[in-house]
Amino acid sequence: MFKIYNTMSRSLEELIPLEDNHVRLYTCGPTVYNYAHIGNYRAYMFEDLLRRWIQYKGFKITQVQNLTDVDDKTIRGSRESGKALRDYTQTYKDTFFEDLKVLNIEPAEHYPAATDCIPEMIALIEKLFEKGLAYKSDDGSVYFPIDKFAEYGKLARLDRAGMRAGARVDQDEYDKDNAADFALWKGYVEEDGEVVWDSPWGKGRPGWHIECSAMSQKYLGKTFDLHCGGVDNIFPHHEDEIAQSEGANGCLYSKYWMHNAHLQVEGKKMSKSEGNFFTLREILEKGYTGREIRYELIGTHYRKSLNFTFDSLNANRAALARLDDFYAKLQEYIGTEAEAGELPSWAVEMETRFAAALDDDLNIAGGLGALFDGVHAGNKAFPMDPKEAAAVSNLWKKLDTVLGFLEPPKEEVPSELIEMAEARAEAKKNKDWAEADRLRNAVAAAGWIIQDTPSGPKLKKA
């Protein structure tokens, strides 16, 4: 049984989908006003591990991740750049999808953009008016009256007594001290430029929170299983989503809520003024690979603060090399034998421990511990029976459907070097030792090592 920590109940609960065997998951996506930073990718990496584990458990998944392409930040950015909002945000939508590939994050089933769902948002606000949960202010904006929704504050556990009735907040982001009626629709102001839609309440644009309520309902229905985001989304964003959705529909919004903790860089909160603010692109430019960064981002339990350091990124190289060496050895022993036999007992134990750890609220540290203990035991089990090695290799691939970093990067071996390695094997067969040595040295000079395996020569980077 897969247990997750539900922020709503503040306790571990078994994940049981509302619909047979089908988990419907909503994850708050990027605001496409800039290149996403590694703190953003910490959240998306947690959600990737979650969706991969849900599938490993045999569930079908439908994940929706929104792209916020209209809000305070995107409008400010487009105005400062002098570009139309659509052109401005397109750049960052494209780079977001490129980044996901680099980090081997599995794509969600749907990536709706807020600007493509404005009619759904307007419909939802109309429903809130019908229920007495929306009112128009003098400036043409529409607000949600939090004192009319008895359960307001249930996710963040706000003290309702401290709320100021009738106070309003216009910003998309605010803190608990400013809990107040929040904007569903923002009346048009000059700074919005050409970013404007018609509505029954006049010209304007949606507030940030209504975007997620409308987009989740469009793709997942009024009630779905699981909603995720970073801890800083709990308030106000997710609290406001609950108020809008449950207020309008009169039914439960999301059965479970999961939130990941912050990411720090070198032990400090990431900020531009501290000089420790990094986009994914900036880390790649320093020469690290997507696989190394993935390993770093996935390795800390999602509810613990992740301390991203360059020391540990460097150390990851050694850890990944150990895994690659083990996998390469397995391939050597498999040889030409294709059929997989029984798993040896140490590998059964590795899989059992790995699964038990991940079932425990995605305890990745326990999972990686099981993996490295398995590799340690496996290295001692060489030379391995080919059928056993094939079974372990299959298990490796199975675990990689969850981890996404086990498969070694494919190194393109230049074709002339492959020909030389084959010619060397031929020379050895003919006992032409001088020619065999000459070819080996030529391959070595190109930076590659020839490994003789039962299935023929293989080339490895020196």
Ligand SMILES: [Zn+2]
């Ligand atoms: Zn959201």
